[in-house]
Amino acid sequence: MRVVLDTNILVSALMIQTGNPAAIYRAWREGLFILLTCTGHLNELRTTLRKPAIADRIKPYKAGTLVNEVKKLAENVGALPRVRRSLIPPMIFC
Numbered sequence: 001m002r003v004v005l006d007t008n009i010l011v012s013a014l015m016i017q018t019g020n021p022a023a024i025y026r027a028w029r030e031g032l033f034i035l036l037t038c039t040g041h042l043n044e045l046r047t048t049l050r051k052p053a054i055a056d057r058i059k060p061y062k063a064g065t066l067v068n069e070v071k072k073l074a075e076n077v078g079a080l081p082r083v084r085r086s087l088i089p090p091m092i093f094c
Contacts, residue, residue, distance in 0.1 A: 001033040002075070007044050014058050014066055035074040042071060 005024065013025035028035050048054060049063040 002036050003028075003033045004036045004041075007041070007048050010045060010066060010070070011048055011054060011058070014062050015054075029069075035070065036077050037070055037074040038077055038079050040079065042067065045070065 005028075009021045009024055012019070012021035016022060027033060046067055049058065049067070055063070
């Protein structure tokens with residue numbers, strides 16, 4: 001399964017180690033799905049992690065590790081299409 005994750009899911013997974021965002025992040029890291037990304041997504045992730053309200057809550061090394069993991073492990077697909085909303089109901093990993 002190939003999945004595009006909203007930046008907020010990835011950032012939330014770093015901020016709170018429990019809950020659905022963290023479970024989704026762990027599922028990706030365990031190989032349960034392929035994360036898709038593109039340059040725009042990576043730029044948005046970097047920008048979001050640098051926002052003062054976010055940067056105050058996430059250690060810089062964790063933010064850098066996340067960006068590096070996405071760059072290295074996710075499948076870069078060029079430009080992602082704009083999506084208004086997902087047509088598939090969210091999956092919950094427990």
